[in-house]
Amino acid sequence: MNVIEISNVNFTYQGTKDSGLKNINLKVKKGEFVLLTGRSGCGKTTLTRLINGLIPHFFSGELTGKVAVDGTEVHQSFTYELAEKVGSVFQDPRSQFFTTNTISEVAFGCENLGLSSAEINQRISDAFSTLQIENLKNRSIFSLSSGEKQKIALASTYAMRPSIYVLDEPSANLDIHATKRLGELLKSLKEQGYTIIVSEHRLYYLMELVDRILYMKDGEIIDEWTSEQALALSDHEIVKRGLRAFSLNNLKQIEERLEQPFESMNPPEFIAKDISVTFSGHHLLNQVGFSVTKQDIQCIIGITGANGVGKTTLIKCLCGLFKKRFGTIKINKKVLSNRKRSDEMYFVMQDTDYQLFTESVEYELMLGNNKVKDLNKKIDEVLNMLGLTAYRSTHPMALSGGQKQRVTIASAAVNSAKVLFFDEPTSGLDGKNMRSVSRILTNLHQRGKLIFVISHDLEFLINTCGRIIHLQNGSVDEDFPLNSDTVSKLKSLLSYENSNL
Amino acid sequence: MNQELIVTNPSNINYIDPRVKLIHTLIAGILLFVVRSNEGVLLNVAFMIVVLVFLGLYGCVLRLITYTGVLFLLTKFLSYFTDGPAALIGVTVYIFLKFAPVLGIYYMMTKSISASELVNALERIRLPRSITITLAVTLRFMPTIGQEMKIIRDSMKIRNIPFNLWSVLKAPIMMMEFVLVPLMMRFVKVAEELAAAAVVRGIEKSGRRGSMFDVRFRKQDFIYLLIVILYAIFLYNFEMGVII
Numbered sequence: 001m002n003v004i005e006i007s008n009v010n011f012t013y014q015g016t017k018d019s020g021l022k023n024i025n026l027k028v029k030k031g032e033f034v035l036l037t038g039r040s041g042c043g044k045t046t047l048t049r050l051i052n053g054l055i056p057h058f059f060s061g062e063l064t065g066k067v068a069v070d071g072t073e074v075h076q077s078f079t080y081e082l083a084e085k086v087g088s089v090f091q092d093p094r095s096q097f098f099t100t101n102t103i104s105e106v107a108f109g110c111e112n113l114g115l116s117s118a119e120i121n122q123r124i125s126d127a128f129s130t131l132q133i134e135n136l137k138n139r140s141i142f143s144l145s146s147g148e149k150q151k152i153a154l155a156s157t158y159a160m161r162p163s164i165y166v167l168d169e170p171s172a173n174l175d176i177h178a179t180k181r182l183g184e185l186l187k188s189l190k191e192q193g194y195t196i197i198v199s200e201h202r203l204y205y206l207m208e209l210v211d212r213i214l215y216m217k218d219g220e221i222i223d224e225w226t227s228e229q230a231l232a233l234s235d236h237e238i239v240k241r242g243l244r245a246f247s248l249n250n251l252k253q254i255e256e257r258l259e260q261p262f263e264s265m266n267p268p269e270f271i272a273k274d275i276s277v278t279f280s281g282h283h284l285l286n287q288v289g290f291s292v293t294k295q296d297i298q299c300i301i302g303i304t305g306a307n308g309v310g311k312t313t314l315i316k317c318l319c320g321l322f323k324k325r326f327g328t329i330k331i332n333k334k335v336l337s338n339r340k341r342s343d344e345m346y347f348v349m350q351d352t353d354y355q356l357f358t359e360s361v362e363y364e365l366m367l368g369n370n371k372v373k374d375l376n377k378k379i380d381e382v383l384n385m386l387g388l389t390a391y392r393s394t395h396p397m398a399l400s401g402g403q404k405q406r407v408t409i410a411s412a413a414v415n416s417a418k419v420l421f422f423d424e425p426t427s428g429l430d431g432k433n434m435r436s437v438s439r440i441l442t443n444l445h446q447r448g449k450l451i452f453v454i455s456h457d458l459e460f461l462i463n464t465c466g467r468i469i470h471l472q473n474g475s476v477d478e479d480f481p482l483n484s485d486t487v488s489k490l491k492s493l494l495s496y497e498n499s500n501l
Numbered sequence: 502m503n504q505e506l507i508v509t510n511p512s513n514i515n516y517i518d519p520r521v522k523l524i525h526t527l528i529a530g531i532l533l534f535v536v537r538s539n540e541g542v543l544l545n546v547a548f549m550i551v552v553l554v555f556l557g558l559y560g561c562v563l564r565l566i567t568y569t570g571v572l573f574l575l576t577k578f579l580s581y582f583t584d585g586p587a588a589l590i591g592v593t594v595y596i597f598l599k600f601a602p603v604l605g606i607y608y609m610m611t612k613s614i615s616a617s618e619l620v621n622a623l624e625r626i627r628l629p630r631s632i633t634i635t636l637a638v639t640l641r642f643m644p645t646i647g648q649e650m651k652i653i654r655d656s657m658k659i660r661n662i663p664f665n666l667w668s669v670l671k672a673p674i675m676m677m678e679f680v681l682v683p684l685m686m687r688f689v690k691v692a693e694e695l696a697a698a699a700v701v702r703g704i705e706k707s708g709r710r711g712s713m714f715d716v717r718f719r720k721q722d723f724i725y726l727l728i729v730i731l732y733a734i735f736l737y738n739f740e741m742g743v744i745i
Contacts, residue, residue, distance in 0.1 A: 052701050083703035094645075095691045096698035098638060099616045107713040111621075112703040115711040124713070142644070160702065321655050347659050353690065354649070354683045355656045368661035397686055411660070 003164060003195050004028040004051055009065030011046060011055060020046040020061070022219040028197065030163075033190050033209050036199040038216035039242040040402055040430045044199040047216070048166045050074070051197060053082040069164065084113065087157030091169040091428065093149035102139045102152050109160040127159040131185055145307050147178025154185060164195045171202045172428040175307055175456040176494045179205050201430045204248050207231065215241060242432030244459055248491060251462045253484060267450040268332050268344075268418045269293050275317055275327035277310065284310045285317070286474040287327070292450060297481060299466025300441055300451045304494060309471045311454045312350075315421045319345040331419065346417035350424045352404040356396040361388060361407055364396055365414045372416050382413045386440055402433035406440070413444055420444065422453045426460045438463040458494055462487060515555055518722045519614050519622035525552075525729050529606050532736055533599070541740050542599055543573070548732055549605025561608035565601070572598040616640055621712045634704065638695065645691075646684075653683050 004026065011021040021043050028034055036044040049055040050067050057079045067074040070085050090096050099105045106127055110120040128134050133151050136144070144152065150170055157165065167186075171179045183205040190196055190209055198206060203213075207227045215223035225233075230246050238245060245251060271291040277284045292301065305311050316322035318329060320341035328335055331344055349355060358364045365379045372378060383389045386406045391399060396407055405425060412420050422441070426434045434457070441464055445451050455461050461468070462482070470478040470493050478493065480486055529545075536542055546569045553562045576598055579591030614622075616637040623633040657664050662679055669676045 054697055054700065058697055058700050078705065079700050080703040080706035083701055083706075086701070088698075088701040090694060090698060092694060095694040098695075098699070100644075101615055104615045104618075104713065109702040111711045111713065112706055113711065114706060114708055117712055117715040120711055120713050156702070316655070319659070321658060342658065342661075349652070349656055349659075351652065353687050354652045355660075356686075357657075357660070357662075357679050357682055 001030050002027045003030045003070055004197075005066070005068045006047075006050060007066045009050065009063070009067060011050070011061055011063045013046075013059060013061040016061075019219050021050070024050075024065070024219075024221060026214075026221065028195060030195055031190075031193050032211050033186075033196045033206075034198070035203065035206055035210045035213045036197065036216060037201065037203060037213060037243060038222075038430075039432055040201075041400055042216040043219035044216050045168050046219070048088075048168050048197060048199050051164070052086045052088045052166050053077065053079055054088075057082075080113070083109070083162075084160060085162055086164045086166055087160055087162035089150070089153045089157060089165070089167045089170050091172045093146055093153055093173065096153055097141050097149070100141050102136050102141065102144070105141065105152055106156045106159050109156055113160065123159045123161070127155040131155050131158060131188075145178070146173040147175065147181060147307070150174060150178070150182060151185065154182075158189075162194075165189060165197070167196070167198045167200075169200055169428065170198065171200065171205065176458060177306070177496070180495065183209070201244055201428070203230070203244060203246050207246060215243075217241075238431065239435070242430055244431040244434065248458055251459055251487065253462055253482070253487070266448045267292075267298060267445070269330075270419060270450055271328075271330040271333075272318060273328050273330075275314065275329075277313055277317060277322070277326075283474050285314055288314060288471070288475055289327075290469055290476055290479060297466060298445075299481075300445050300453060300464050301467045301469060302461045302465035302482070303452055303454045303469050303471065304456060304461070304490070305471035305477075306496075307456075310474060311471060312423055314471070315347060315423065315452070315454060319347045319419075319421060321347065344417055345419040345421065346412045346415045347421045348408050348412050348423065348425065350427065352401070352408050355408050355411075356404065359395055360393045361396060361399075361410075362392050364407055365411050367411070369411070369414050369416075372414060375414070378414050382410050385413070385443060386410050387436075402429055402436070405429065405433070405437065409437070409440055409444075413440075413449075418448070419450045420452070422451070422455075424455055424457075425453065426455065426457045434460050435463065456494055458491060461490065468493075514721055515557060516719075516721070517556070517613075517725050518716070518718055519618050520626060521718075521722045521726050522609060522614065523622065523626075524726065526606050526610060528729055528733050529602060532733055533602065535737055535740055536599070537740060539573075539576070539598075541736060542601065543569070544736060544739070545602040546605065549602050549609075553605060553608060556609065556613045558608055558612050561605075561612060565605050565608065568604060569598070569601045572601065611640070618712075618714075621710060621716055624710055625716060630704075630710075634699070642691075649684060649687055650680070653680060656683075 006024050006026040009021055009024040010019060012019045024047065036047060038044050046055065049059060051069060053074050055061065056063050056075055063075070069082065074082065097105055098108050103124060106124050107120055110123055115123070128137050131151065131154065133155060136148055136152060141149065141152070150173075171182055174182060179202065186196060186198070186206070187209055200206065207230070210227050213225045213227065213230050214221050215225070233246065269292060271293070273289045275288040276286055303311050303314070313322060318341070320338040323338060329341065330336070336344060356364060358367055361383070362379065365382065366375065369375060383392060386409065388403070388406055388410060391403065396404060399407065409425070425437050425441075429437065438460060441451055441453065453465065465482050468478065468480055468482050468486075468490055469476055480489070482490060532545060536545055546565065550562055550565060553565065572594055575594045576591065579587055579594060582588050582591060619640070620633045620637045623636070624630065654664050657679055662668075664676065664680075
């Protein structure tokens with residue numbers, strides 16, 4: 001029996017010219033697990049919105065064709081009727097919570113449905129026990145990690161007892177371990193017979209579960225694979241479609257990167273010694289130290305470690321944003337004060353939305369860079385290198401996620417700072433954008449910048465970095481060159497469950 | 502700020518219906534205008550301390566005592582000056598001291614009532630859902646604004662835009678733009694996502710909303726209300742000089 005039937009659907013969002021969806025035909029049987037993938041902006045999120053009724057009830061636009069869920073046409077049902085059939089989990093766990101406590105959050109949907117208090121309490125305890133997240137009961141939402149938030153989001157839809165689950169990039173903000181746990185939760189939902197639709201960039205963690213993979217491009221469904229067929233695709237096929245890898249087992253470093261000409265590079269020497277940070281008596285960082293000298297292999301350095309281990313705090317200390325710390329930092333053998341450090345170093349933070357202030361890409365690159373020599377020439381050069389020349393006068397907020405990310409990187413490139421830090425530059429990016437960030441960082445590195453990247457994106461790290469500094473329990477736990485022999489070591493470090501969490 | 506909102510359990514003796522707390526807030530507001538003497542203010546704070554202890558909000562009790570204590574000593578100290586800027590500051594401090602009970606009320610309303618309970622309570626007093634949900638979500642977002650501001654400040658620092666008193670005085674409009682542009686962009690995005698999340702979780706269903714707890718007045722609610730009213734009458738008479 002088909003629980004979802006979409007036939008001949010075309011959709012255009014109000015106020016846009018490009019069609020969001022073209023000629024979509026999709027039938028999903030009860031209990032099926034369907035994965036939607038494709039580049040950013042390919043229409044996979046739009047397709048999920050057809051199923052949970054956000055189109056046409058919330059996002060308006062021009063819709064033709066027929067969408068039926070459970071035999072009823074979506075545009076004829078009320079949103080709350082659909083809410084009982086289709087449970088939705090979105091990408092950003094921060095913006096889907098209504099209350100500040102995990103229990104009342106799970107109760108929220110049931111309360112909306114007007115259930116009796118006995119029934120609501122029954123469903124709450126059921127949701128926590130079935131999803132095996134009893135340890136998250138009665139916690140403050142603010143104290144949860146991204147992975148835990150995503151589990152609560154799933155639990156709060158579970159409590160509404162839908163028969164279909166729609167998840168839109170649920171792993172975008174999760175580390176490898178949390179992603180794996182999410183995969184396990186979805187597996188148990190599948191085993192209970194629910195129909196599941198997931199739209200994703202990260203594919204590897206779902207390969208055992210999916211019945212069908214749909215590849216979308218420009219609003220159309222182009223390819224349909226089983227997981228065996230998908231795993232058999234060549235690297236070339238995957239890269240051509242702008243996808244991420246279907247499996248983490250066969251990831252290889254890009255060989256051309258290993259053959260870079262080193263002579264032209266002259267990155268600064270960098271020494272951090274005994275960096276300690278204490279938060280109310282608890283050592284977050286305890287005498288962290290590492291050095292990059294002329295004798296070391298010149299490469300981009302990846303900083304890894306479980307969520308909450310203090311990676312971002314470390315970077316903030318290094319570049320002088322966070323002042324309460326101990327230890328010394330030397331660049332080219334000189335100890336630098338806080339202020340000097342913020343001139344020498346530049347930090348690209350995780351969320352691009354907070355880092356764009358002006359009304360055009362060009363102004364954005366000028367902002368704060370007025371001390372740079374030949375500023376205009378440099379801006380031309382960087383825009384060209386990052387493929388942003390066409391967007392010179394565009395408002396940054398009108399750009400796509402990947403383009404915004406490139407603008408923040410561009411302003412780091414224009415800046416005179418020699419040492420650049422990046423915090424999770426690829427979270428939520430599709431394969432093509434991820435690879436382009438990797439190429440850009442490599443390019444900057446070849447021009448003599450010393451680059452540190454915080455990331456838990458294995459595919460990206462392997463593509464980009466030549467050395468890994470792994471933090472654990474507040475200090476440097478592992479520091480090793482990344483090559484074909486150590487890739488498996490990196491993988492096991494990233495998948496390791498941190499007992500602190 | 503302690504952002505934890507504990508899910509309260511109505512079977513506990515110290516669970517007071519949010520509607521009763523709303524009435525208490527109203528009465529406390531009126532009492533602010535009744536009270537004129539320092540002793541009255543201190544009595545008012547003392548009563549709020551008792552309430553907060555009863556509700557189990559010990560951290561808030563400590564903060565309320567500190568706040569009142571510091572302001573009270575300052576008022577005492579500044580009252581030796583009769584003119585000049587010190588007297589002016591004295592008046593300001595005194596005004597802040599007078600509003601100390603409000604801090605207690607604020608703690609009571611925000612730390613002992615969860616958003617869901619508040620929505621339910623407001624709905625029972627027949628406020629339309631468009632108001633109740635907006636209010637609940639706004640309350641939910643207060644702490645988030647602080648967090649977002651911190652990230653924006655950091656990212657301004659990296660871009661060599663200093664954010665301090667001097668730079669704000671020098672170019673107030675520009676500084677406002679630098680803070681507001683990213684903040685507004687975030688809000689627009691968060692507001693849309695949040696509204697969509699509400700829709701897919703059945704917010705548009707009309708009729709009486711369910712509740713995790715069964716909402717009704719209990720014995721302790723009446724006792725609590727009675728005590729608040731008796732206290733208000735006592736304080737009124739105290740201020741009018743009937744009982745001294």
